[in-house]
Amino acid sequence: MSTIAGSTAYDVVVLGSGASGLCAALAAADDGAKVAVFEKAQVVGGTTCLSSAVAWMPDNKYAREQGVRDSRTDALDYLQSLSNGMILPEMVEAFVDTIPELLDWLDTTPLKMSLVPGYPDYHPEQQGGKPGGGRSLEPQLFSLQRLGEWAARLGGTPRRMLVGETPIGGGSGFLAPEVAREREERQVEGLGRAMVAALLQGCLDKGVDVHLGERAVELLLENGAVGGVCLEGPLGRHEVLARQGVVLATGGFEWDKDLARDFLRGPISHPASVPTNTGDGLRMAMRVGASLGNMREAWWVPVCTLPGENAYGSQAVYLVQRERTVPHSIMINREGKRFANEAANYNAMGGAFHELDPTSFDYRNLPCWVVFDAQMVERFGGFGAAPGSAVPEWVTRADDLAGLAGKIGVPAHALVETVERWNGHARVGSDPDFRRGESAFDGFVGNRDAYPGAGSTFGPLERGPFYAVELHSSTLGTKGGPRTTPRSEVLSVDGEVIPGLFAAGNVMAGPTGMVYGGAGGTLGPGLVFGYLAGRTAAGRTTADVQEESAAAVCA
Numbered sequence: 001m002s003t004i005a006g007s008t009a010y011d012v013v014v015l016g017s018g019a020s021g022l023c024a025a026l027a028a029a030d031d032g033a034k035v036a037v038f039e040k041a042q043v044v045g046g047t048t049c050l051s052s053a054v055a056w057m058p059d060n061k062y063a064r065e066q067g068v069r070d071s072r073t074d075a076l077d078y079l080q081s082l083s084n085g086m087i088l089p090e091m092v093e094a095f096v097d098t099i100p101e102l103l104d105w106l107d108t109t110p111l112k113m114s115l116v117p118g119y120p121d122y123h124p125e126q127q128g129g130k131p132g133g134g135r136s137l138e139p140q141l142f143s144l145q146r147l148g149e150w151a152a153r154l155g156g157t158p159r160r161m162l163v164g165e166t167p168i169g170g171g172s173g174f175l176a177p178e179v180a181r182e183r184e185e186r187q188v189e190g191l192g193r194a195m196v197a198a199l200l201q202g203c204l205d206k207g208v209d210v211h212l213g214e215r216a217v218e219l220l221l222e223n224g225a226v227g228g229v230c231l232e233g234p235l236g237r238h239e240v241l242a243r244q245g246v247v248l249a250t251g252g253f254e255w256d257k258d259l260a261r262d263f264l265r266g267p268i269s270h271p272a273s274v275p276t277n278t279g280d281g282l283r284m285a286m287r288v289g290a291s292l293g294n295m296r297e298a299w300w301v302p303v304c305t306l307p308g309e310n311a312y313g314s315q316a317v318y319l320v321q322r323e324r325t326v327p328h329s330i331m332i333n334r335e336g337k338r339f340a341n342e343a344a345n346y347n348a349m350g351g352a353f354h355e356l357d358p359t360s361f362d363y364r365n366l367p368c369w370v371v372f373d374a375q376m377v378e379r380f381g382g383f384g385a386a387p388g389s390a391v392p393e394w395v396t397r398a399d400d401l402a403g404l405a406g407k408i409g410v411p412a413h414a415l416v417e418t419v420e421r422w423n424g425h426a427r428v429g430s431d432p433d434f435r436r437g438e439s440a441f442d443g444f445v446g447n448r449d450a451y452p453g454a455g456s457t458f459g460p461l462e463r464g465p466f467y468a469v470e471l472h473s474s475t476l477g478t479k480g481g482p483r484t485t486p487r488s489e490v491l492s493v494d495g496e497v498i499p500g501l502f503a504a505g506n507v508m509a510g511p512t513g514m515v516y517g518g519a520g521g522t523l524g525p526g527l528v529f530g531y532l533a534g535r536t537a538a539g540r541t542t543a544d545v546q547e548e549s550a551a552a553v554c555a
Helices: 019-030 046-050 061-065 072-082 089-106 144-153 177-185 191-205 257-263 280-287 349-353 374-380 401-408 412-428 523-539 542-554
Strands: 008-015 035-038 113-115 136-139 209-211 215-222 225-233 236-248 298-311 314-319 329-333 368-373 396-398 466-478 489-491 497-503
Touching (some): 019 035, 019 236, 061 113, 089 523, 144 191, 280 497, 298 349, 329 412, 401 412, 401 466
Parallel strands (some): 008 236, 035 209, 236 497
Antiparallel strands (some): 298 314, 298 466, 368 466
């Protein structure tokens, strides 16, 4: 390891400031380590700040307090039933088994979690699944006044709600004026920024140094152990030493077109994450010989673009979940035909978008559109509009279905036939084509007045004007990267631990494989393995590092 005079030194260095990175930093600092966080962006929080910050955590104490019956066995059976052989048992066992310890520890930090009542698993009919929910947790509301000047350094935009107050959690998405005013005056927020703010507060309280605008470019090695990192920041290229380890928490690689092309199993466009997720951690891990896993997978999601709007300098997108679930809407492909259960969870839609036509040799269901009628607009609104309000001007519309088909370039007769067939199914509340409405999850984010009945997601398209919005196969982040031990230690291509290197969150090989267990399936493992990474790194004392180095020299 090459060093320079006066190099800054810490016990543990964490790269990335999303939930996984901040959790790792806080856990390490709580164990007495001197810790620093280096963030590539000019703001804190990564993709977590853009999220709802729901964390999927089976067999948790908050659910038990509400009388929900769950168990370790149910959780493992559920994940294994969906795994298609891609889950390593030791990793998913570490995830489930660490949840009680993590939640008890979080109670001692500024981040307080609560149950999102009734949120079903994404595949609740599978063995061990929970149709009535109990596994999805969220951060409690948090006042950013506690952060002082750091409040202005959070990514994303203020959202002053709990999940249950948003449309995806059964709420309207609108607060009473007096509630909104009170929360704004106190700088109270929920969702992703609340989680990041609470973890950041914990880090600052423990003396963690947080640096922004610092991109990690190279891990520093000595005798086969990682002992620091080279960064590029406002003062140029410099080195930071890490006596006990470096934690990779830099997010995925979805914004790097070459990496996405070479590794992912299907197309993506317009990622819904922060543009700084360009695979920096993946590249650094590969350079030091890390073994890779789960590289083809991502947290898939359908999105639409918001014309004229930007986020972090890139095209802003909108996650399309409720609009394809509520009554009076369907999804169609370029042939004007339905192709999937529109109410299925967003990650499962990745499979439908990646279906390859063996004759034309292109993706059968791209491009695609969500199509809806005036009844949906009046009853449920959509794309940011409240019920009864006009949908945005950029939404394509026509007085009849044939006219709409012409505007989006699909066969008019096919669209008309598809809608007529769907209307017949909708009137009886049964979908023999794609089984929409059969799962307890279907309709949860739809018409909650009728949930869990057929009326939560079934409704004919029969009154103009008719509308269409193009959907894109996107991702919340990739989920492949360096393989780790259950303690978050990165493994080499030979299956040996790379001393001093740890990984957590979307930069690591996803411990749940291709599975998205339920709402918060990304952040649940992210918090768990961030916690394990921080604790493990802090537990490697200077004496341990010296002993490893001496052994390497002797060998």
